[in-house]
Amino acid sequence: MAFREEVRAWLEENCPPSMRTPMPEEEQVWGGRRAEWRNPDSKIWMERAAAKGFTAPLWPQNYGGAGLTKEEAKILAQEMARIRARPPLLSFGIWMLGPVLLEFGNEAQKKEHLPKIAKGEIRWCQGYSEPGAGSDLAGLQTKAEDKGDHYLVNGQKIWTSYADKADWIFCLVRTDKSKKHDGISFLLIDMDDKGVETKPIRLISGASPFCETFFANVRVPKENLVHDLHKGWTVAKRLLQYERNAISDFRGDIITSGGGAMEDVAKDYCGEEKGAVADGAMRDAVSAHKMESHAFGLTLRRVQEEAKAGGPTAATSILKYFGAEHNKRRFELLLEMMGMEALGWEGQSFSDSQLATARNWLRSKGNSIEGGTSEIQLNVIAKRVLGLPD
Amino acid sequence: MAFLLSEEHGLLRETAAQFFQDHMPVSHLRALRDAGEGEAFDGNLWKKMAELGFAGMMIPEDYGGTGFGALGMGLVFEEAGRRLSPSPLFATSCVSAEAVNHAGSEAQKKAHLPKIAAGERIFAPAFDEGARHAPYAVSCEARRGRGGFTLRGRKRFAPDGGAADWLIVSARTSGEKDDKRGITLFLFPSDARGVERVSLSMADSRGMADIQLEDVALGEDSVLGELDRGGEILSRVLDVSRIALASEMLGAARELFERILAHMKERRQFDQPIGSFQALKHRAAEMFCQIELGHSVVWDGLSALEEGRDDVAQMASLAKARMSEALRHITNEAVQLHGGMGMTDELDMGLFMKRARVQAQLYGDGRFHRARYARLGGF
Numbered sequence A: 001m002a003f004r005e006e007v008r009a010w011l012e013e014n015c016p017p018s019m020r021t022p023m024p025e026e027e028q029v030w031g032g033r034r035a036e037w038r039n040p041d042s043k044i045w046m047e048r049a050a051a052k053g054f055t056a057p058l059w060p061q062n063y064g065g066a067g068l069t070k071e072e073a074k075i076l077a078q079e080m081a082r083i084r085a086r087p088p089l090l091s092f093g094i095w096m097l098g099p100v101l102l103e104f105g106n107e108a109q110k111k112e113h114l115p116k117i118a119k120g121e122i123r124w125c126q127g128y129s130e131p132g133a134g135s136d137l138a139g140l141q142t143k144a145e146d147k148g149d150h151y152l153v154n155g156q157k158i159w160t161s162y163a164d165k166a167d168w169i170f171c172l173v174r175t176d177k178s179k180k181h182d183g184i185s186f187l188l189i190d191m192d193d194k195g196v197e198t199k200p201i202r203l204i205s206g207a208s209p210f211c212e213t214f215f216a217n218v219r220v221p222k223e224n225l226v227h228d229l230h231k232g233w234t235v236a237k238r239l240l241q242y243e244r245n246a247i248s249d250f251r252g253d254i255i256t257s258g259g260g261a262m263e264d265v266a267k268d269y270c271g272e273e274k275g276a277v278a279d280g281a282m283r284d285a286v287s288a289h290k291m292e293s294h295a296f297g298l299t300l301r302r303v304q305e306e307a308k309a310g311g312p313t314a315a316t317s318i319l320k321y322f323g324a325e326h327n328k329r330r331f332e333l334l335l336e337m338m339g340m341e342a343l344g345w346e347g348q349s350f351s352d353s354q355l356a357t358a359r360n361w362l363r364s365k366g367n368s369i370e371g372g373t374s375e376i377q378l379n380v381i382a383k384r385v386l387g388l389p390d
Numbered sequence B: 001m002a003f004l005l006s007e008e009h010g011l012l013r014e015t016a017a018q019f020f021q022d023h024m025p026v027s028h029l030r031a032l033r034d035a036g037e038g039e040a041f042d043g044n045l046w047k048k049m050a051e052l053g054f055a056g057m058m059i060p061e062d063y064g065g066t067g068f069g070a071l072g073m074g075l076v077f078e079e080a081g082r083r084l085s086p087s088p089l090f091a092t093s094c095v096s097a098e099a100v101n102h103a104g105s106e107a108q109k110k111a112h113l114p115k116i117a118a119g120e121r122i123f124a125p126a127f128d129e130g131a132r133h134a135p136y137a138v139s140c141e142a143r144r145g146r147g148g149f150t151l152r153g154r155k156r157f158a159p160d161g162g163a164a165d166w167l168i169v170s171a172r173t174s175g176e177k178d179d180k181r182g183i184t185l186f187l188f189p190s191d192a193r194g195v196e197r198v199s200l201s202m203a204d205s206r207g208m209a210d211i212q213l214e215d216v217a218l219g220e221d222s223v224l225g226e227l228d229r230g231g232e233i234l235s236r237v238l239d240v241s242r243i244a245l246a247s248e249m250l251g252a253a254r255e256l257f258e259r260i261l262a263h264m265k266e267r268r269q270f271d272q273p274i275g276s277f278q279a280l281k282h283r284a285a286e287m288f289c290q291i292e293l294g295h296s297v298v299w300d301g302l303s304a305l306e307e308g309r310d311d312v313a314q315m316a317s318l319a320k321a322r323m324s325e326a327l328r329h330i331t332n333e334a335v336q337l338h339g340g341m342g343m344t345d346e347l348d349m350g351l352f353m354k355r356a357r358v359q360a361q362l363y364g365d366g367r368f369h370r371a372r373y374a375r376l377g378g379f
């Protein structure tokens, strides 16, 4: 109880009012050397939260975190949600790299990288996929050769989200050609190093959030190897778990915050009759969709409860898959309801939210590809949870 | 929320699982069906269930019940659902016990609840009048006369209607057909003068009957709850019953899915287990998702009841709709994935499928509950 009051008071004092409003995409805070601040309050908010360790609540204090227990972190999240506080910092470093550094990194690596992540000073991107290695990630070819005091890295990554805005990249590289999984290592690379280059890729939504990333004779100090040589696959897999959890948590937030609007959109676009959506078929579809959100939200909560009690968590395996597909269905339904007005591309004839619907609809298609495709998720459920044979 | 079972509940679940497995496996339903005529359940086994406390799950201890609470009830239904166990558990100990306990006078509770808990009295709720669930579409009328009421009309598809000693009937005392207001519940013996019951032979081999009421004369004391307010009682009673049905369906879904997986691992074609074919793996994983979501909604529905939350109605519709759809899908897949064997009566897949459709129709299918969920949600 005391902790809740403490957090509440702190938030009251430190979270600027403009940070308690819905966050337009261009005001998202990702930190880094090249951070842009559309809204000066977001800088203040990030710095204050970081000073308390609240950007990485579960990390130990000496690495820039707040050293909270899971219970306390939950209270913090609840209190932030209560005042609709924006997340002070979005970060692949916090969601993905940090947790594996805590587990696999050496002391020097933790001391060097974690505080900079938590403070939003360094922005990270993920160098996993390659043109020839997507779902079959372990087929990657980007190589790192041992040159005595450093590794020499050559190759190409692709679909590297925000590579053009990131400062560092965590990379899977091949250190042994004779073995597949056991010839991969996990390297941290400064993108300011000579030989690293990025080229944005334009997506169907018109945005260019990800890039091709090229490495030409990049010299990477040996101390940037995480875990043992050739043991990168272990780190890589663990990081993917964190990534999928982050994706489904994120989805959970979207569902609880944005899900309520579906019926209003339906009424606006399909008419209203005595308080009900006039089009009966549409009403049925919206109700089915909201039921699915409700059921998925409850499943997220159940998984958290079960995990906390150390109980069975087989349901965890469905979150990434189901959340992605659910979100895609959500946008298809929005399109059906809004008709042509969801298909405007730009200009004054469409409202901001209509234009955003079109873009977000297209963006949602990536949900079932990023972080492991839906098909791969189903394979994993079938194999690991259901025990079906190869 | 009660997503984690207490030790006590864990034990209850084990007891129930053991009981239904030992005494009422699917072969029990099959045997009853093949014997043809007669009651659709075994009276002696019902007595045994009563001894274990299952008959009085929803009845407070003061009236001879075991008061397991909603979660306890759900667990028992889940296990019964796994074995397709036929018994008065639903019609008597869930629907009717809840109606009497929720709306009955002290005298009615004293008269009936201990009998129900002891497994000595069978009840049939007779609410619907058509083929599709519509609780307020009541045209069966109860006219007020001297010293009581005269009931006239026809109720349809009353679960355990043929076997019941007593009936709970919804009838109109005022208002128009489809009005929630103006419905009154009546509680009376099934052998009252003017009651004619026609047992229905249903696909799922469980008991159901149509009930013709020809000027059935009833005293004031047969009114259950307040006059004209039966609609409100009904929504409460139906919601409890819907969540119980959803629990039963969850049990059936789990059982079927386990059987499907076992078959996929064992059956070989093209020199490999059919479970190695990716098209089938993905279908299995899809079913797993449906079951996991079903688990979440059913258990949260039970928690809503247990904690007396104000979203019981939403939860009942959510659970009933989702489980009805999920079980339809899984029963269809169960037949398909067993191939020709799936079509045979020898395998149990058909029994699960037939039961699933009756479960879905009973007290509202997916469509019904999506419409209701929308209404409750203000759209």
Ligand SMILES: Cc1cc2nc3c(=O)[nH]c(=O)nc-3n(C[C@H](O)[C@H](O)[C@H](O)COP(=O)(O)OP(=O)(O)OC[C@H]3O[C@@H](n4cnc5c(N)ncnc54)[C@H](O)[C@@H]3O)c2cc1C
Residues within 6 Å of the ligand: A125, A126, A127, A128, A129, A130, A133, A134, A135, A136, A158, A159, A160, A161, A162, A210, A366, A367, A369, A370, A371, A372, A373, A374, A375, A376, A379
């Ligand atoms: C929005 C977005 C952001 C991303 N961000 C990053 C990033 O920051 N860093 C990074 O490294 N990568 C990133 N990715 C890449 C992503 O991880 C890959 O796209 C993904 O792993 C799939 O690989 P692929 O594109 O090569 O498709 P492929 O592997 O070629 O897959 C093509 C199709 O084949 C199917 N398929 C493949 N193998 C199987 C199988 N065994 N069984 C059944 N079906 C199969 C797939 O499911 C898919 O439908 C991002 C992707 C997207 C869409």
